[in-house]
Amino acid sequence: MKVKQLSVFLENKSGRLAAVTRVLAARGINIRALSIADTSDFGILRLIVNDPQSAYQALKEAGFTVTLTEVIGVEMPDRPGALSSILAHLEEAKINIEYLYAFLGKGDNGALVIFRVEDLDKAIEVLTSKGVKILNEEKIYSL
Template sequence: MKIKQLSVFLENKSGRLAAVTRLLAGRGINIRALSIADTSDFGILRLIVNDPEQAYHALKEAGFTVSLTEVLGVEMPDRPGGLSNILSILEEAGINIEYLYAFIGKGDNGALVIFRVEELDKAIAILQRRGITILEGEKIYRL
């Protein structure tokens, strides 16, 4: 039920993001989702890829500062209020959301949201009890 996400520390200078994507492409690693947050000096690139372990080792070997973290993937209807419903469930349970990013799935998947929360196992259990579809890592990696 947990998804492995790569977090890559990048200096905020020309070519650093291109270097990451070029390296992954060269290893046959496909990016499924990404998010980047930056300041004037650096950025944190968050990636879901089809082979997180291989990507982690490739980036480490190339000298990037990278970590693997577990996140939660949720499938929801792609309609007004879909995200609000999930956020309300987490709020009621007192679960803090550190960050999230979303994308539209293929076919009938609707919208997919990646959450980093403080209490991952608790969040999974609560959302499942409320009928929310939690995505397996393998399903996301194969999108």
């Protein structure tokens, strides 16, 4: 139920994000979700792609500083309060959220949220016990 996410360290200058996307496109790797957090000097690009191992290798070969991290993908209804409910379950279990980002799924999938938490296994256990749908790698990568 854990999903592999790429984190790419980028200098905050023109063309760096475009360079990452060129490398991935050249290898036929499709980006499923992304988030970027930046400062005045650098940024961390977080990506969910359809083939994380190939993407990791391609970016390493292109000279990028990249890591693979495990996260969880949660499906929820695309309606007000859905995220609040999930966050309440994590808060109740005292699970700290390091970061999250969201995107809309295809068709009836609703909203999808990628979570990085301190204890992935505990978060999966808690959310599953509350009836929250945790998506597996195949489902996320094929969206």
